[in-house]
Amino acid sequence: MSKLNELMQQSCPNGVKYATLGELGTFLGGLSGKSKTDFSDGNATLITYKNVYMNPSLNMNVDDKVKISVGEKQRKIEYGDVLFTGSSETPDECGFSSVVTQVPKEDMYLNSFCFIFRLHDLSIFLPDFLKHLFRSSELRRQIGKTANGVTRYNVSKKLMGKVRIPIPPLPVQQEIVRILDTFTELTARKKQYEYYRSELLKGYQTVELREVVKSHKTGATPKKGKSVYYENATIPWIRTQDVRFNEIESVDSYITEQAVKETGAKWIPENCVIVAISGATAGRCAINKLVATTNQHCLNLEINPSKAMYKYIFYAVANAYDDLIAMKQGARGDLNSSLIMSLRIPLPSLQQQEHILRILGNLDSISSSLESGLPAEIAARQKQYEYYRDKLLTFKEFKPEGADSN
Structure with missing residues (x-):
């Protein structure tokens, strides 16, 4: 990681600036005013709660649809948006993030159980950097504190606005992304198996x-x-x-x-x-x-x-x-x-179900080999990712001369 150290020394030797989400952007809602029938025969792409919860980088290759009428005013997802889950039965599951890291090729709409954080100035962040940042232990700790409730917890956007994040120079962000992405290549392979599994259940x-x-x-x-x-x-x-x-x-x-x-x-x-x-x-x-x-x-x-x-x-x-x-x-x-x-x-028939389960079992065994077939390597790789993610995303904060050091 000598290159990263060199970049840090060159571009921010005295530390990295921090700012609150409230200073950096605004929070926006997802779809509104939709009924059950709007989701049964849709004409526009829908981003679901599960998509946001499961994917640090938003999966945009989806078949989920919602009906959007001509002239209907609904908020569209944009490149660089950070999407968050809004509520859960446990505070630890609230505020999971998914970043729009690709430019949408079509209009996409976010379900009403999630919300959007949209930066005022996208030029200061790489979306691929944000996908790691918002899932880091420190950010998850801060976000967890914004959830209130008893049997069901909801994220407070007012409290979310007080969450503080680092703003390292873009070359530093780029190098961090390069390092961390090498640990997450296996995830893409798992998504392929999930797609094949879905295809097997069609046509009956x-x-x-x-x-x-x-x-x-x-x-x-x-x-x-x-x-x-x-x-x-x-x-x-x-x-x-x-x-x-x-x-x-x-x-x-x-x-x-x-x-x-x-x-x-x-x-x-x-x-x-x-x-x-x-x-x-x-x-x-x-x-x-x-x-x-x-x-x-x-x-x-x-x-x-x-x-x-x-x-x-x-x-x-x-x-x-x-x-x-x-x-x-x-x-x-x-x-x-x-x-x-x-x-x-x-x-399908019981015989066909058995055949499907046999294929799915093979797919799952291949997929699980990423986690258990090579247990030492994969477990170590995941731990490495989490360790380096949290280490690389922890910065000394820049303090202007005369600023309060407390």
């Missing part, structure tokens, strides 16, 4: 999800102030933050037998398809690999094995995430069991 007759569900139930959150529901607890209790398009093999929250007897928390068998139904996490799904209970924001689907394989249904529901997002209702953006059960998914 669709049915409503209810046609393959043997039973469904939601859970409950035992009263937090009642210690007998939580002290020395041993019963696994799944929350929406555990539901991340994953297989849940363990949890860090537990309730007692008394809680199960006296509240609406119910046991569910393993291999249910769990769908989050509330707020920002609504639409995410998972498979529980342990017998457990859940909170009230999880809809737990036991799949009828004579009609479908549970893992196939998991893939189908995950693939239909954006369809579920379009179903959200109310100010909180919630789903309910009726809406989820009406979701239409492709349903």
